[in-house]
Amino acid sequence: MSAGLTTALATLSQPDNARRLRQLVLVVLAIWAVTALASLVWALLPDPPPVATPTAVINPVATASAGQSGAENIDIARMKDWHLFGEAGAEPVAPVTPPEVLAADNARDGIEKGARQTRLKLALRGIVASTEDGLGHAIIEYQSRQDVYAVEDKLPVPGRVTLAKVMPQQVVINNGGTYELLKLFDKSALASQVPAPRPRPEPAAKAEDLDKRGDLDATRLAAGYRKRLYQDPQSLAEVVGVSAVREAGQLVGYRVSPGQDREQFEQLGFQAGDLVQSVNGIDLSSPANTMRLYNLMRTAGEAVFEVQRKGQPVTLSVSLDEAGQQ
Incomplete structure (x- = not known):
C-alpha cells in the first residue's frame, strides 16, 4: 500500500499534473462561491405577494334584470290556499289511534x-x-x-x-x-271465608311514640313514596320489601324490610323486621281493607303506623303534607 501511495505522490509532484490539480480545485471553489452568493441574494429579496385563487361559487344568486321584479315570481293567492297553519273555522281533527293500540x-x-x-x-x-x-x-x-x-x-x-x-x-x-x-x-261466601278481625288485646306496655311529622326530610320522602304509589306502584318494590305474616292461618299484618336504599327506609322511622298491623286506624288483618286503605291514603295528610318491633308496640307518625311544612 505504501508503494502505491509513493507512486501517486510522485505523479502529483510532476509540474503538469500539479497544475491540473490546482485548476480543478479552483473550478470547484468558483462553482461553490457562485451558488452561495445566489442563495444569499434570494434570501435578501422580499417574498412576492400571494396570488388569490378564484373561489368556486356554489348555488350562485341569480340577479333579476332591471325590468323583472322578484315579487312577480311568487303567487301569494296560491300560497294562501295551502293553509300551512290550518284553516280558520275548520273542525278540529280527532287524533288517530294507531292500529296496534286498537288491536291491543x-x-x-x-x-x-x-x-x-x-x-x-x-x-x-x-x-x-x-x-x-x-x-x-x-x-x-x-x-x-x-x-x-x-x-x-x-x-x-x-x-x-x-x-x-x-x-x-x-x-x-x-x-x-x-x-x-x-x-x-x-x-256469597265473604262472611265464611274472611273472618272478622279479632279484637287486638291492649298491650301490656305503653306503645313507644315515634313522631316524624316535624321532620321535613321525612315528610318529603313519604310524600314522594305516596306519589310513586299512585303513578308507578311497581317501582315501590325497589324501595321497601313487604311480606304478609299469618298466625294460625290468619293474616296479622305485613313485615317490612329495606330495599336498595336502607338510609331512606330508616329515615322514615322504620327498622328491618317491623310488623305493620294498622295504618291510620285501618286494621290490616282483613284483606278486604286493602282498597279502603288505598283510597284513603290518596288524600290523607299524614300516615300513622301501628307497628310491632321486637315484640314491643310502636306508633310511627309521618306527615304527607309538604305544603304544611314550608
Whole structure:
C-alpha cells in the first residue's frame, strides 16, 4: 500500500499534473462561491405577494334584470290556499289511534266471559288501579309474599302465566293460553271465608311514640313514596320489601324490610323486621281493607303506623303534607 501511495505522490509532484490539480480545485471553489452568493441574494429579496385563487361559487344568486321584479315570481293567492297553519273555522281533527293500540285494546275485550275461577295458589289482595280498557295494577299474593303486577307481567307461579286484564273486583290471568279469573273476594261466601278481625288485646306496655311529622326530610320522602304509589306502584318494590305474616292461618299484618336504599327506609322511622298491623286506624288483618286503605291514603295528610318491633308496640307518625311544612 505504501508503494502505491509513493507512486501517486510522485505523479502529483510532476509540474503538469500539479497544475491540473490546482485548476480543478479552483473550478470547484468558483462553482461553490457562485451558488452561495445566489442563495444569499434570494434570501435578501422580499417574498412576492400571494396570488388569490378564484373561489368556486356554489348555488350562485341569480340577479333579476332591471325590468323583472322578484315579487312577480311568487303567487301569494296560491300560497294562501295551502293553509300551512290550518284553516280558520275548520273542525278540529280527532287524533288517530294507531292500529296496534286498537288491536291491543280489542284483544282484552270480553276475555273474562266464560272464564272459570283459577285453581292456582294465588290470592288477589287489592286492585291498585284499573281503567276501562282493562289496564292497571293488582296486588297478588303467592306463598305469603305480595307484589304489584301490571298487565302482561309474569306471575310468580310455574308455567307461562301472565296478568291479562285488570277489572274493579277481579283480574283475568292467562294460564298458558287459557283465560282464568282471580276474584278479589266472593260476595256469597265473604262472611265464611274472611273472618272478622279479632279484637287486638291492649298491650301490656305503653306503645313507644315515634313522631316524624316535624321532620321535613321525612315528610318529603313519604310524600314522594305516596306519589310513586299512585303513578308507578311497581317501582315501590325497589324501595321497601313487604311480606304478609299469618298466625294460625290468619293474616296479622305485613313485615317490612329495606330495599336498595336502607338510609331512606330508616329515615322514615322504620327498622328491618317491623310488623305493620294498622295504618291510620285501618286494621290490616282483613284483606278486604286493602282498597279502603288505598283510597284513603290518596288524600290523607299524614300516615300513622301501628307497628310491632321486637315484640314491643310502636306508633310511627309521618306527615304527607309538604305544603304544611314550608
